Amino acid sequence: MDTPHVLVIPYPAQGHVIPLMELSRKLAELRFRITFVNTEHNHDCIMRSDSIAAEGTRKDCGMNFMTVSDGLEEDDRKKPGKLSEAVLTVLPGKVKELICEIHPKDRIACVVADQSLGWAMEIAREKGLRCAAFCPAAAAMLVLALNTPRMIEEGIITDDGTPTGKHCSFELSPDMPPMNPETYVWARIRDKTLRKNVFQLILRNTKSVELADLIVCNSSHELETGAFKLASQILSIGPILASNWNGKDSIGSFWKRDLSCLDWLDRQPAGSVVYVAFGSFTVLDPVQSKELALGLELTNRPFLWVVRSEPSGASMSSYHPAGFAERVGDRGKMVWWAPQQRVLSHPAVGCFISHCGWNSIVEGLVNGVPFLCWPYFADQFLNQSYICDIWKVGLGLKGSESGTAVSREEIAGKVEELMEGGGGYKGRAIDLKRRLRDSVTEGGVSHGNFEKFVRWLNG
Incomplete structure (x- = not known):
C-alpha cells in the first residue's frame, strides 16, 4: 500500500512556516510523503539559514520541497501590504498550477493548508482533494473570526469591521480573555481601504475554512478550554514543537541562528537570564530600543537580547546608547537571531520579554518561563491577556498598553517582580509546563487528537 502523499501549504511568513514545517517533519517521520510548498524567496532564506541542512530533514525524513513565485521584486518586500496582496492575487494561480503538475502523476491524498489561505481550501475542493485547515495561532483567534456575524x-x-465604540470589551466565554474590538487584527490598520480589505479577507477565509474536512490547531485544551468548548470542530494538536516530538531543534528559520549564545548561557547561573526577543516582524524605534537597553542595564541581571536579522549597514551598537556595551560587559549578550527553542529550554533563562507572538508563547510555556509582555499588533494583545489574566504567568507593560514609550524603570521593575518569585509567576509557569507536556504524551488530549488527525490523513 502506498504511503499517503500530503501537500502542505503555509502562509508565507516566518511565524506560519515554522509550525507547519514542524508538523510536516513529524508526519514525514511517520512515513507520510510530504510535499512542502514555499515561495521561492522563503525557500532561499531557509536554505541560507542552514536550519534544514543542520537537521538533515530532506535526507532523513523524506520531505520534498517545492516552490512557487510570489511575483514580488526585492523592493516590494519592504512595502506594507505587498505580501498580503501577492498572497491573494498571485499565489492562488501558482499553487493551482503546481497541483495540476503534481496530481494525478503523483496522486495527492490530501492538502493541509494554513487557515489564512482560504483559497487553498477552495482549490482543493475544486480538484476533488480532501483538505485540512491548520491554525498556527490561538484557537481563540479562529473562534473570534467565526463569531464575526x-x-x-x-x-x-x-459590517466593514469598524468598532462602533459601544463596547470596550466583551466575553465570548468566561474561560477566554475579554475581547477588545479596538485591538482586532483589522481594527489597528490606519488606512481605511486596507482595513476594509483585510476584514473582507478574514470573512472570506472564515467561510472557506468551512470547506475543510478537518481543522487542527497549534494549541491545547490546557491553554484554551473556553475556545475549544465554543468550537468543538477544532482539534487541538499542540503545542507543536521540536522538543515535544524528537528533541531536535526547530526547522524553517529564515535567518541564520547565532549558536554562540548557547555557550554564553552555559556560563550563567540557573534562572538568572532575561531573554529578550520580539519575533520576525517587530522592530523597536531607536528611542525605545535605547530605553530597553537602559532598562536591562538597571536590572543588574545577565540578559540575552535578540535584535533580529542584521539590517544592511547597521551595527549592533545602533541598538543601544553610547557606553552601554562597556558598562554591561559580559553580563549582556546581543545576537541578530537565536535558536529560540534551545534558548528557552536552557536552565539559565529566568524570564522572557516577548512581543507575544503565538509561537514564542508556546515555546516559553512548554519550558516553564514567565513572560514580560510587550505586544504590538495582530493577535499579540489577545495573547497577552491569556498570559496575564487567564494563565497568570506574566506581566504586561503599562506603557505598551497605552501606546506610550515604555520606561527603563518600568522594564527593570517588572523584571524584578517576575524573577524574585513573590508573585508566584514561576510556580504557575512550571505547573502549566507539566500539563502541556502531559497533553502531548500518550493519554493526553493533544496526543489523542493528533492520532485522530493521522487516521484521517491515512483515509
Missing part, C-alpha cells in the same frame, strides 16, 4: 448583529462592529 454575531458581533455585527450585536452592534460591536460595523
